[in-house]
Amino acid sequence: MPNNRRRKGKSDREARTNGSVQTSDDDSFNDNASVTSNISEVRSTDDGNDEMDEVNQQEAFEEKLSEAIDGFTQKSAQGRCNCFELTSKALVKKYMPGYIVDRRVTICDAVEKSLKRGRGAEQTAAARLATLLCVQLGALDECEEVCKMLKPILLQTVNDKSILPSTRSECCIALSLMAFLAGGEMGDVLHLMQQFESIFAGSYLKGDGTVANVTAEIGLLHSAALSAWTLLCTLMTAGDINSMMGSGVNFSPSISQLSEMLQSPHLEVRMSAGEALATVFEIGSEFSEEFGDDYKPDLIEALHHLATDSHKYRAKKDRKQQRASFRDVLRYIENRTVPDVQIKFGQECLVLDTWARRKHYDALCNVLGSGFNLHLAKNELLRDIFQLGQKILISDISINRQSKLERHLVNAAAFKARTISRGKNRDKRSDF
Template identity: 55%
Template sequence: MPKGKRKGKSDRGRFDGSLHTSDDDSFNDNNSVISNYSENKSVEEGEDNEEYVQEQFEDKLIEMLDGLNQKSSQGRINCIQTLRKALIKKYVPNFVRERHFTICDSIEKSLKKGGGLEKSAAAELAPVISLQLGEEDAGEMVDKTLRPLLITAACDASVGVGARAKCCHALGMMGFLSGSQLGDVLSLMQNLETIFSGSYLKGDGSIPNITSEVANLHAAALSAWTLLLTNMPPGSLTDLIDTKTLPSLEQLSELLESPHLEVRLTAGEALALIFEEGRKDNSEFADDFAIFITEVFKKLATDSHKYRAKKDRKQQRATFRDILSFIEDDIVPDVQVKFGREILVLDTWARRKQYEALCSVLGPGINLHLGENDLLRDIFEITAPIVQAHDAPAHAQQHLERCRKRLLNAAAFKARTISRAKNRDKRSDF
């Protein structure tokens, strides 16, 4: 009998949520669950190969979903994080729609009973599910189910500060995507204000002494509040401020005195967005306050205090120069985002805020979703058609065809390698 360690049953097929792949592997690693793959399988047609890759990808997703119910907390966290990364890299609304009950139930359990790290992971996954589902009934159901739990966790002082900040970001994005009634949006904004109001000046006018971690929580709550502000109906902003449903401009300006950079930057963006929305209805919106706040912005745009980090000073000056230019001259610097053959122009503070928030959720997957996700294309009013391969010149088509064949051959070679490796493992065990 040959000596050596034999593989036990528990060592095979066990999924702990980790995927040892690179961005180019598309989850085609040696842990693949594809079985009985024939070496004679034809990959001549691109559609067949795409279907094969899609099936392999969905098999991996199913493994992750199965791992969400394991007893190990770290294993659940790994599965949640891996599932989130996979759904960022690929737009699969049909797959998510068919299993949204299972995913939503797992997120709900993690938010209720999980520790700080598990709550953070679940809060990061929640808005990705909403982005995959779009404006469907399933997306609204996910928002209604998870919103109370996210609010509870965000406002619970016993929960870790980092997890609370993730819940604030999730609340802002899901509230923005859901298109809820105005009353529900205002209620959520008031919950968020109870969090970032901790950075308002004290009753005696002194600056509150908070840690950098708490400051990041306040900045996250204010950022989510500002994102929800972009969904306000036209003409409603002035009335909501006058009736004190929303905080006053004076209260928000107090946040500019915070010693923490993130709070100052987020407060400046919130004020710029309020002025942008207010001036749509009234060109003389808050003119008296504008004179005061302009001086504050000028100081922040030229801040040279040595006790601040050089990088922080540079970022602050650049941001407040843009805000000052808008307050004084109604100029918003155009930012162009290229994805595929299309260009997205961010020419308002509202669009800049929405794009920034989506980037924080999708990361490098933002370009893919801008090209394929109907919800994002509706948000940014992207109507230009996507140029297909058959619209290209003849020489370009030939080049694309050669590239396609190389990719098909590479996929076939990799599939054969995986299949043979499995057979070798079985023979060695025997």
């Protein structure tokens, strides 16, 4: 006869051995357990895990950055260049002055050696890293120390005509931002401005009034030097600008020389010259409303020609960019109006209502790129430059944050008002 008795399986043996007893769902629920306390325990555990994850991510990030800094001493030039670029990306991505300040001497030594002995891409990457190093340490006293260490070699590289123009351009940017962030003596700033002027003077008109023959690479160098000069110009007082450039004193560059650069065949030089003229007129007009009146008629004519340029021998993109830029410059020279530009980041808004502030924004954004908003929210020196006040804490942001329903209602109301406004001006052709 077949055996109908069920064999004892492995699960039965384990249950008997471990002493576990199968219970129903009702029996397994503990009536005495507090639901609220259970939820709070789960949440506290999740918060702790998130904090641990952040700590682990930060440690992993710093470990990779330390490996990149250690790679500055390797023999391969390409390897050193890669390490410079990795370090620069890390300094753009995170604001970490406490970590960098302990390694500033190591980074400065590597930058100095690469600028002296390196070539091409390595020198360019080293100069860019020097700029980001000062951005990280801008709020600390060590920033001035770094500037004193790197300024001589950067100046030497800028004036060395045997070095690539792209590398010299990066060194111009580094020198100007170092002087701007470190806030050194005004005599040193004027000396730097003279060095930059000796570079972009190559784009002045010749003695016979013809345009200088400058290659595209040298044109980019002249544009970078003029842009660096304009940034340092914002550190000068209105009285100094008026006495040196508005009273006929033999000071270079003069307003007429800057106006000559508007005839350059290179778009970057023309736009940098227009930006420099607007900044100079803005600062000088703070001292006297009659600043530069003798130059205005010819300057307005040249700016109007550039703002309405439609020559087909220029690229369509260049014409569009040029017209947009010089319309703003012309509007300021004629009417003293500056376009109100607002930059929103997080819960804050940065207003660029002067040419000086626009220049500060462009110079820093050119270096930080996608990490500018992060540094603007956390970097104390940048917040001080743009007068943003104290840093906003995360708790303050969570309190002021709108709910999803509130945002939906606001957007719906705005959509309805826009639809009604457009509907009033629609199908008017039937009336005619």
